Amino acid sequence: xxxxxxxxxxxxxxxxxxxxxxxxxxxxxxxxxxxxxxxxxxxxxxxxxxxxxxxxxxxxxxxxxxxxxxxxxxxxxxxxxxxxxxxxxxxxxxxxxxxxxxxxxxxxxxxxxxxxxxxxxxxxxxxxxxxxxxxxxxxxxxxxxxxxxxxxxxxxxxxxxxxxxxxxxxxxxxxxxxxxxxxxxxxxxxxxxxxxxxxxxxxxxxxxxxxxxxxxxxxxxxxxxxxxxxxxxxxxxxxxxxxxxxxxxxxxxxxxxxxxxxxxxxxxxxxxxxxxxxxxxxxxxxxxxxxxxxxxxxxxxxxxxxxxxxxxxxxxxxxxxxxxxxxxxxxxxxxxxxxxxxxxxxxxxxxxxxxxxxxxxxxxxxxxxxxxxxxxxxxxxxxxxxxxxxxxxxxxxxxxxxxxxxxxxxxxxxxxxxxxxxxxxxxxxxxxxxxxxxxxxxxxxxxxxxxxxxxxxxxxxxxxxxxxxxxxxxxxxxxxxxxxxxxxxxxxxxxxxxxxxxxxxxxxxxxxxxxxxxxxxxxxxxxxxxxxxxxxxxxxxxxxxxxxxxxxxxxxxxxxxxxxxxxxxxxxxxxxxxxxxxxxxxxxxxxxxxxxxxxxxxxxxxxxxxxxxxxxxxxxxxxxxxxxxxxxxxxxxxxxxx
Amino acid sequence: xxxxxxxxxxxxxxxxxxxxxxxxxxxxxxxxxxxxxxxxxxxxxxxxxxxxxxxxxxxxxxxxxxxxxxxxxxxxxxxxxxxxxxxxxxxxxxxxxxxxxxxxxxxxxxxxxxxxxxxxxxxxxxxxxxxxxxxxxxxxxxxxxxxxxxxxxxxxxxxxxxxxxxxxxxxxxxxxxxxxxxxxxxxxxxxxxxxxxxxxxxxxxxxxxxxxxxxxxxxxxxxxxxxxxxxxxxxxxxxxxxxxxxxxxxxxxxxxxxxxxxxxxxxxxxxxxxxxxxxxxxxxxxxxxxxxxxxxxxxxx
Numbered sequence: 001x002x003x004x005x006x007x008x009x010x011x012x013x014x015x016x017x018x019x020x021x022x023x024x025x026x027x028x029x030x031x032x033x034x035x036x037x038x039x040x041x042x043x044x045x046x047x048x049x050x051x052x053x054x055x056x057x058x059x060x061x062x063x064x065x066x067x068x069x070x071x072x073x074x075x076x077x078x079x080x081x082x083x084x085x086x087x088x089x090x091x092x093x094x095x096x097x098x099x100x101x102x103x104x105x106x107x108x109x110x111x112x113x114x115x116x117x118x119x120x121x122x123x124x125x126x127x128x129x130x131x132x133x134x135x136x137x138x139x140x141x142x143x144x145x146x147x148x149x150x151x152x153x154x155x156x157x158x159x160x161x162x163x164x165x166x167x168x169x170x171x172x173x174x175x176x177x178x179x180x181x182x183x184x185x186x187x188x189x190x191x192x193x194x195x196x197x198x199x200x201x202x203x204x205x206x207x208x209x210x211x212x213x214x215x216x217x218x219x220x221x222x223x224x225x226x227x228x229x230x231x232x233x234x235x236x237x238x239x240x241x242x243x244x245x246x247x248x249x250x251x252x253x254x255x256x257x258x259x260x261x262x263x264x265x266x267x268x269x270x271x272x273x274x275x276x277x278x279x280x281x282x283x284x285x286x287x288x289x290x291x292x293x294x295x296x297x298x299x300x301x302x303x304x305x306x307x308x309x310x311x312x313x314x315x316x317x318x319x320x321x322x323x324x325x326x327x328x329x330x331x332x333x334x335x336x337x338x339x340x341x342x343x344x345x346x347x348x349x350x351x352x353x354x355x356x357x358x359x360x361x362x363x364x365x366x367x368x369x370x371x372x373x374x375x376x377x378x379x380x381x382x383x384x385x386x387x388x389x390x391x392x393x394x395x396x397x398x399x400x401x402x403x404x405x406x407x408x409x410x411x412x413x414x415x416x417x418x419x420x421x422x423x424x425x426x427x428x429x430x431x432x433x434x435x436x437x438x439x440x441x442x443x444x445x446x447x448x449x450x451x452x453x454x455x456x457x458x459x460x461x462x463x464x465x466x467x468x469x470x471x472x473x474x475x476x477x478x479x480x481x482x483x484x485x486x487x488x489x490x491x492x493x494x495x496x497x498x499x500x501x502x503x504x505x506x507x508x509x510x511x512x513x514x515x516x517x518x519x520x521x522x523x524x525x526x527x528x529x530x531x532x533x534x535x536x537x538x539x540x541x542x543x544x545x546x547x548x549x550x551x552x553x554x555x556x557x558x559x560x561x562x563x564x565x566x567x568x569x570x571x572x573x574x575x576x577x578x579x580x581x582x583x584x585x586x587x588x589x590x591x592x593x594x595x596x597x598x599x600x601x602x603x604x605x606x607x608x609x610x611x612x613x614x615x616x617x618x619x620x621x622x623x624x625x626x627x628x629x630x631x632x633x634x635x636x637x638x639x640x641x642x
Numbered sequence: 643x644x645x646x647x648x649x650x651x652x653x654x655x656x657x658x659x660x661x662x663x664x665x666x667x668x669x670x671x672x673x674x675x676x677x678x679x680x681x682x683x684x685x686x687x688x689x690x691x692x693x694x695x696x697x698x699x700x701x702x703x704x705x706x707x708x709x710x711x712x713x714x715x716x717x718x719x720x721x722x723x724x725x726x727x728x729x730x731x732x733x734x735x736x737x738x739x740x741x742x743x744x745x746x747x748x749x750x751x752x753x754x755x756x757x758x759x760x761x762x763x764x765x766x767x768x769x770x771x772x773x774x775x776x777x778x779x780x781x782x783x784x785x786x787x788x789x790x791x792x793x794x795x796x797x798x799x800x801x802x803x804x805x806x807x808x809x810x811x812x813x814x815x816x817x818x819x820x821x822x823x824x825x826x827x828x829x830x831x832x833x834x835x836x837x838x839x840x841x842x843x844x845x846x847x848x849x850x851x852x853x854x855x856x857x858x859x860x861x862x863x864x865x866x867x868x869x870x871x872x873x874x875x876x877x878x879x880x881x882x883x884x885x886x887x888x889x890x891x892x893x894x895x896x897x898x899x900x901x902x903x904x905x906x907x908x909x910x911x912x913x914x915x916x917x918x919x920x921x922x923x924x925x926x927x928x929x930x931x932x933x934x935x936x937x938x939x940x941x942x943x
Contacts, residue, residue: 089787
């Protein structure tokens with residue numbers, strides 16, 4: 001809300017342009033989650049004076065020592081008396097940059113369902129860890145559920161730093177512990193922030209009591225984090241919600257676009273009838289629209305009289321969802337009455353509602369160890385993988401591809417309680433129960449690769465080396481490719497099998513569909529990292545030479561490749577030198593405005609903070625630079641059999 | 643270049659319309675509670691959009707305590723005529739005839755009869771299975787925890803501890819005969835969003851929201867309007883005060899705030915800098931501990 005000096009029209013305009021971030025929060029009992037959000041609201045002026053006065057009054061009444069900001073969040077009487085949070089509360093505040101909806105979800109084990117509820121509509125999750133307690137089973141469970149529900153941004157707020165004397169060591173230890181666990185989560189964006197919600201350190205303003213922390217305070221991060229949208233504008237999925245027939249002349253089909261774009265004149269296919277027709281008009285309140293896109297609520301009329309009812313889906317005929325009676329899914333069980341395989345439930349999926357039965361419970365997942373357990377039933381708050389037999393076909397996509405058509409709920413036919421939340425996964429992918437340690441947990445990760453009998457160390461023995469990926473990052477013209485190929489030459493000469501992945505050769509083939517926007521750069525790096533991992537698993541040493549300007553992308557690469565195999569090498573060369581070299585005339589073109597988003601000129605380069613190796617090729621000959629890399633591998637034991 | 647950007651208001655609108663249609667498609671006898679206030683005005687506009695070019699597929703219901711401001715009644719009748727909707731009204735005549743007023747019984751009992759009991763009677767009388775309300779989660783802390791589709795048992799009671807989990811945009815609409823759902827399409831809207839939408843869509847609202855010189859008495863820091871036969875306490879004298887109403891309720895229990903905001907943009911500017919929540923002027927929220935939660939459990943909106 002902040003200070004406002006400009007006129008109302010300016011305020012209106014700015015507020016219209018601010019986007020919306022939906023955040024969910026989770027923490028264990030007494031992690032101070034409500035206090036943290038209370039603090040955010042308090043300092044961002046999201047609490048009004050009279051609400052604050054009520055908090056002051058309550059603080060005194062419940063004999064709290066300081067002004068207890070958690071009383072703002074804990075809305076229900078029972079919670080305020082017990083000092084715990086028992087249900088999801090939604091809070092709203094705005095800053096000039098963004099509007100925020102915060103779903104405050106409780107951390108007790110028995111309330112996993114509320115956490116899943118809050119996470120299902122969020123872009124980002126804040127997980128609180130008590131600095132004194134470290135990473136608890138609860139913290140892992142929270143991160144797991146957030147990842148399961150498809151949240152791509154995690155913030156680990158290490159709270160109560162005031163009670164550990166603002167110790168950097170304590171913070172670092174928690175980061176290490178959580179990193180070890182989160183490797184398996186495949187959360188693309190993971191950020192750690194040390195805070196004290198009670199004292200206000202690093203919540204809104206940067207704390208001077210933790211000078212060792214170089215990152216932004218929490219609110220600043222929330223305002224600026226670049227959100228990877230889960231919006232799918234490719235696949236048209238329009239579930240018909242309501243047939244609008246006010247008179248004989250108008251027959252419209254209303255609903256909310258689950259994904260994709262629909263245009264006047266589009267040829268569309270109706271499911272399940274498979275009749276084809278065209279979009280005659282998209283009716284808006286102020287007149288017809290030429291096109292509409294997810295997640296808008298719209299009404300369309302069609303060229304032909306086709307029999308369409310609620311529950312049908314309009315799609316493009318060249319891009320169909322899966323049409324299935326049998327679906328595989330991960331269920332989060334939310335009812336007191338346990339899942340009974342074979343029992344009939346209602347399934348609600350998009351706008352369809354009919355009966356189904358859970359025919360097979362494959363396994364239960366232990367959220368703490370991320371391993372799978374045999375199970376004959378799912379109890380309240382259990383998570384498991386099942387097969388669901390629907391009485392009619394559903395039109396669906398995998399949850400990882402489409403949050404709307406990939407999700408469903410089960411409803412108990414007698415009590416009508418919402419019994420489970422389901423996320424659809426690919427059918428028939430191989431699952432391995434042999435190695436629980438390898439069980440990774442984002443929905444995508446329930447896809448398990450078949451494992452052969454040969455272990456990686458067998459290959460390593462054959463090749464007399466330990467695989468690793470040298471990740472060379474630096475500006476264009478910093479000498480990444482030159483150094484990479486020189487190092488490859490030296491390693492091959494010494495009898496070590498290695499391979500160079502280079503920005504230019506990957507982009508001409510594997511990644512030729514990608515541009516240079518931040519999103520595309522991120523995807524470029526993700527694919528390269530996956531290739532590097534495969535080559536590593538084949539036993540090779542990989543030298544990857546990529547500008548990879550974003551810290552976040554490199555962190556993701558590190559996660560994919562594995563912390564112990566990823567070696568970050570920073571070619572630290574000043575921009576002026578790179579620009580003077582300009583081997584491909586790229587800087588000239590960029591300065592002339594011919595290349596948009598060119599790193600160093602009109603796109604940022606975020607230098608590594610603590611690379612394994614820093615090479616100044618501005619001062620060092622290529623031969624020596626490559627030599628340094630080989631030496632590093634030798635010293636760290638990569639050039640000998642395991 | 644086509645734009646695929648939606649503003650915050652666009653997103654809220656799309657969500658609300660989905661909710662309105664889901665109810666129309668899933669229930670036999672839905673009804674929209676209409677309280678004449680700004681949130682009702684917005685909710686009605688969203689419903690008009692949801693079913694355009696058709697008319698609203700459900701009636702509006704005004705649970706009338708008969709103690710609303712005169713300007714509210716005038717606005718209501720004009721508004722309903724303009725939009726061509728069907729308005730039903732219900733007043734709890736037995737209670738009114740036996741002398742229910744906040745001065746006679748106190749605000750707690752008065753509300754319990756003329757609002758909560760009256761609402762439950764009206765819903766029962768109409769056999770409505772789903773009722774829209776314009777409540778927003780940012781209004782009050784127990785509302786912050788209520789689902790968008792909020793289940794009520796046969797007696798209209800809310801059980802905050804066993805609410806149905808609500809995931810994605812998938813709403814569980816199943817009920818048994820006699821049970822009902824309260825549905826809140828504006829759950830995720832804030833006071834600011836509501837005003838910005840009123841501005842953007844040019845939605846008519848009761849003129850009492852805009853600042854003007856009005857006859858008021860000052861009582862315990864609250865500005866009480868002289869719109870009906872309010873008993874004056876000793877030493878109280880009406881005075882002309884520049885003020886406006888942030889929320890509208892019954893005239894004995896609704897205070898005004900000092901303000902010069904006479905246009906929608908000025909109101910928006912005021913809200914963005916104001917220090918008190920809108921419900922501070924509603925005397926009934928402060929009458930007992932956890933008062934709103936208690937009222938809601940019993941069936942109040």
